Amino acid sequence: MRRLLVIITIAMLISLIAVAYAQTNQVYFKFEISSRQELVSLTRIISIDNVKDKTVYAYANDKQFDYFKTLGYDYTILPSPSSLISPRMADSREAILEWDSYPTYGEYVSMMQRFESDYPGLCIIENIGYSVEGREILFAKLSANVNIEENEPEVMYSSTMHGDETTGYVLMLRLIDYLLSNYGTDPQITNILDSMEVWINPLANPDGTYHGGDNTVEDAIRFNANGVDLNRNFPDPDEGPHPDGNDWQPETIAMMNFFNRHSFVISANFHGGAEVVNYPWDTWPQRHADDAWFIQISREYADSAQTNSPPGYMTDLNNGITNGWDWYTIAGGRQDYLNFWKGCREVTIELSHIKLLPPEQLPDYWDYNRAAFLTYWEQAYYGIKGLVTDASTGLPIAATISVIDHDIDSSEVYTDPDVGDYHRMIEPGTYDLRFTSPGYIPLTVYGVTAIFRNATVVDVQLQPVPDEPMLEFYAHDAGVVNAGDTVSMSITLINNGGGNAYDVNATLSTSDSFIDVLQPNSTYPTIIALGGTGTSYTDYQFAISSDCPDYYLVDFQLDITASGGYSDTSHFDLLVGDRVTIFADDFSFNQGWIGLGGPAEWTIGVATGGQGSDSHGGPDPALDHSPSDDNQVLGNDLNPESGGDYNSNISTTYWVTSPIIDCTDYTGVIMTYYRWLGVERNQYDHAYLQAFNGNNWVTLFENPSTTIDESSWNEKIFDLSSIADENPDFQIRFGLGTTDGSPRDSVIFQVTLNTDSLPPGDYSSSINFTSNDPDTPTGSIPISLHVLAPSISFSLDAITDSLYEDSLSVHDITIYNSGEGILFITFSSEYSWIGFDGGPYYITPADSAILQVTLDATDLSPDDYSGSIDFDSNDPDSLSGNIPVTLTVMPLSPGCDYVPGDINGDGDVIGNDVTFGVRYFKGPGSAPPDSCWNDSNGSWLYSAGDANGNCHFTGSDVTFLVAYFKGHNPEIFWCPQTPPAQPAISSRNNKLKR
Ligand SMILES: [Zn+2]
Missing domain, CATH: 2.60.40.10 (Immunoglobulins)
Incomplete structure (x- = not known):
């Protein structure tokens, strides 16, 4: 009988694999690069997994791999890491508890549920959403009094976002079991669960892990079921909301919504394929404000793992730790997202060189990391912490805590608005802290000392701002x-x-x-x-x-x-004054500049960022200023490996000169350019910008007697009417030199200044002559000219979408140029609900650009809408055209019967509702009588209490309601997923005296 069951299982597995393969293909391969600079663009094309010296290991889906193959690298296809073994699977709880096998998907889910039922006061399992194929994304919440929000740091672990990196999956499941079964007996664990709120997500990408079917992790893949690398799919501090060009995946949206509902202090994202702790930033070369602190906590993790393992474990790169950018840059990673936007300190921990670890080795890796798992969270105890409350009501405040002269790149932290607690982990030292919150007078606390492995408590009360208006100009609609x-x-x-x-x-x-x-x-x-x-x-x-x-x-x-x-x-x-563009150069290729190279190292090339190997000046740009994706600029010494600085001892001025720009037909010429300039004062070094008026070069800019050290792009505008108007021979040139014995930073420009050109096509003309040659007194030389034509195509012929009221969506359209000439294209639309950057876009042959289109249903009522995006181009076959857009706006789901803000359900929104809410949160009061089922997070919501519209009823709603009564908030918001059947206006009519 048992034999028969086994056979049926195998047959089912085979068919599942066949279906799954049809959906998602993944190529794993390696290739050599000649310079690390190539990684900056490669990381946007393929999913880089590891870089060892000059060998790159990477994944690609079919589309990405097709593109990669056009780049001309020699590559070797490698076996998929999860195809190398047939791992032992556990299909019972007893078997999982040996911790030397991988659970089936069904056993994983039921084991998570058992944690909650076995430890009701300590553990809650929360489903935060579903994968593409409908598998559950689960978090275990562990804490003493797990049902009550307390003044505790929230800490978090999550693993296996890359589905084939499975070591962390089993170790996280085991960590949950270990914490629960040792609470009350092990003092360290008891202390952690008594004083922290712990969240653990063992499996962030279940579709990738169970790509081979629910009963095996063999044939697991890195990507989700749509072929998307989830650790490249988050908004990026440097590259914006969609750095990988894909829509946010369901797994990504579930995580982002989850982070919005919480206030995590410290977290880690577990991966495999290496053995190293990777700390921020991944996306750009500049260091995090808390770089020294990140190095210290990463070092402590690696040291602990090394202490508990045989020699050689967790020693990759700098003996087990690395800065993300230094290893290899990625955009769209979760680590940078949490650090930049959520005030959480996250690192990425690579647990094992082998991605699909033979399961009998899992107990060893547990032993290596068990102690480090616990001590890493304990970092949240240290630094500066406290409560931020309203000086008049004592209620918690959603505040931002900035460390003056220390925080950069969004390294500020925030209070947990439910309780008002904050936790600012920081290296030892003395700091000035600034507390701010809308509606309150900012407060600075000077001279706060943070001590190693200690907590300094700073509680503050903020005073509400005085009740007086302050009106200023904001916008006009005059247009051009x-x-x-x-x-x-x-x-x-x-x-x-x-x-x-x-x-x-x-x-x-x-x-x-x-x-x-x-x-x-x-x-x-x-x-x-x-x-x-x-x-x-x-x-x-x-x-x-x-x-x-x-x-x-x-x-x-x-x-x-x-x-x-x-x-x-x-x-x-x-x-x-309206303007016509006559010449533009984003330096995606050389339009005819001369004077490149030489002692001044004038270069048209990729902006690579970097501080350089010496200490002169600030960092160079890592991104150009133009909207095209080539990232090219004109500058001096763009190579960060050679210092990023201009040369010393340049003996004369070296010029880089533009092509001739024919301005015959123009008056009122203006030049705009973008500059990122670092140059020593003119006592030592010299930098110039000049323009040619037909007879002489006129100096527009030269560096002054003070040092210039720019760390961002600066727009510069010149009125050139006296130089360029009706001038057929107009040119500009940038100069560098002389310089003295000490170099400094670099000089980088990006010019926008355009010229008309002949439309593509064939032209013929002739030059006629007369001579004194008796045989040929007159004649003509025929001239024919072929102006190369671009050829345009789009990745989408049309956009069709449906949205709920009050929401928006983003669509990427790739514009391809498959012709021989440069494509110029601009976009426009008469429909206000279609948003995009109209350009102009300049696309070189065989290149492409992305038009990002936002459909905005915020001001549309439910109905069908059709519109279009119109374009004008210089493609002779498509001089103009349009992309049709159709949008269906759907009504929000029917709501519940309640009045927003009426917490106690008596029909009025008055001070009694605040008292009722406070009593409920403090314990003695009863729950609000009105509640609705909230589909979006699968829980009951005390709808009337959700005054701030975030779909949760917490202490911050009470704060919000108080602010409403005081006139600081314009209105009460309700959860968009459960709108009230009664319009909100009924509460505004009952509004109290302000
Ligand atoms: Zn990974």
Whole structure:
């Protein structure tokens, strides 16, 4: 009988594998690079797994691999790491508890559920969402009083986001069991669960791990079921929301929603394929503000693992630790996402060289890491911590804690708004801390000392801001205006003060003689405090004199009044004069610049960032300024390995000179360029920008008698009308030199300055001559010219989507140029719900660019909408055209019967609701009577209590409600997934005196 069962199981497995392979193909391969700079672009094309010296190990799905093959590398295809063994699988709880096999998917899920039922006061299992194929993504929450939110740091582990890196999967499952079964007997574990809130997710990518079917981890893959590397799919601090060009996957969205609901202090993301602790940043070369602290905690983890293992374990790279960028850069990793946006300190820990570890070795790797797993979390005890509360109500505040002159690149931390607690782990030293929160007066605490392996407690109370408005200019809608126009425009004001602004009036004026204000007055709606905006009821009107020059800046003044005797003045600028682009260069290729190379090392090449090997100046740019994806710039010494600095002892000025730009047909020429300049003062070194007026070179810029040390792109604008107008021979040139004996940083430019060119096609003409040759007194030389044509195509012919009300979606359209000439293309749309960057885009032959399109249903009511994105290009076969867009806006699911903010359910939103909420959270009070089932997170929600609209009812809703009564919040929000059947307005009618 048993034999028969086995046979059936195998037959089912085979069919599952066949189906799964049809969906996702994965290639694992290696190749050699000649320079580490190649990694910066390769990491955006394929999924790099490891880099050893100049050998790169990588994964690719079919599409990525097809593209990689066009790059011309010699590569070797390697066997998939999970195809090398047939691991022993455990299909019973008893077998898993030996910890020397991999669980089947079903046993994994049931084991997680058993943890909750066996340890009800200590463990809750939370399903945070589902994978592409519908498998569960599970977290175990472990803490004494696990059902109560306490003043405790939240700590987190997650593993196997790469489905074929399975060591951490079993070790995390075992860690949960180990914590639960030793609570109350082991003092270290008891202390951790008594004083922390622990979250463990053993399996972040179940579809990848069970790619071969639910009953085996053989044939596991790195990617999810859509062929996407989940550790490249998060928003990136450097590259924006979709660094990999893919939509956020269901697994990614589930994680991001989960992080939004929590306030994690420290975490780790477990992987395999190496043995090393990888600390931030992965995406760029600059160091984290807490670099020294990250090195220390990474070192402690690796030291502990080394102590508990045979020689050689956890010793990769710098004896078991590495900075992420130094190893190899990635964009879209979860580590940088949590560090940059969520105030959490996350590292990436690679647990075993072998990805699919033979299961009989799992107990050894448990022994190596068991102690380090626990001590890593204990870092959360140390540093500076405390509570941030409202000075008048004592309620917790959602505050930001910044360390002055220390925090950079979003290294600030935040309070847990449910309790108000914060935990700022930091290297020992003395610091000044600044506490800020909207609606409160910022507070700085000076001279706080952090001691090694100690906690310094700093509790603060913040005072609400005074109830007075502060109105300023925010925006106008005048658009492009030209000399001779009569312009109507609305003006929007912003209220940055703490009190609402009623009866607002603003008068427009200017002392500019080219401007005649015709309609200077408007009233405004009530503008609520703390960032509220309001737009003028009546349009302002003014006339621009026809004598007004182009590119002329007008200074306008607004005199603003509001009730209660408030008055203030605000200024804004408006530019007169429309523009035509005549020449642009993003340096994606050389358009004809001469003078490259030489002692000044003028280079058109990829911006690679880096500080250089010496200490001169700030970092160079890691990204260019243009929207195209080539990342190329013009600069000096773009190679970070040779220092990134310009040379010393340059004996004369070396120039790099643009092609001739024919400005015959133009007047009022303006040049804009972007600069990232580091140069010593002109006593030592020299940098120039000059323009050719037809006879002489005119200096537009030379470095002054002070050092310039820029660390970001700076826009520079020059009015060149006296030099370039109607000039057929216009040119610009950048110069470097002389320099003295000490070099400094580099000089990098990106120019935007364009010229018209002949449209693609065939041209023929001739040169006629006359001569004194009696045989040929006249004649002609025929000339034919072929201007190369681009050829355009798009990855999508149309966009079709459906969205719920109040949501948006993002779509990437790749623009390909398969022709011979450079493609120029611009996009426009008359539909306000379709958003994108209209360009112009310049795409070289055989290259591509991405048009990112946002569909915004925020202001649309449920219905079907059709629109289009129109384009104009220089492709003779498609001079213009459009991409149709259809959007269905769906109503939100029907809601529940409740009044938002009416926590106690008596129909009114008044102070009693705050008291009711506080009593509930403190213990003695009962739960709110109104609740709804919330599909999005599969739990009951006390809907009326969710005043801040985050789909949870917590202490921060009470804070929010208090702020609402005080007039700091404009309205009460409700959870978008469970909107109230009764409109929210019913609560606003009951609003109390402010
Ligand atoms: Zn990995």
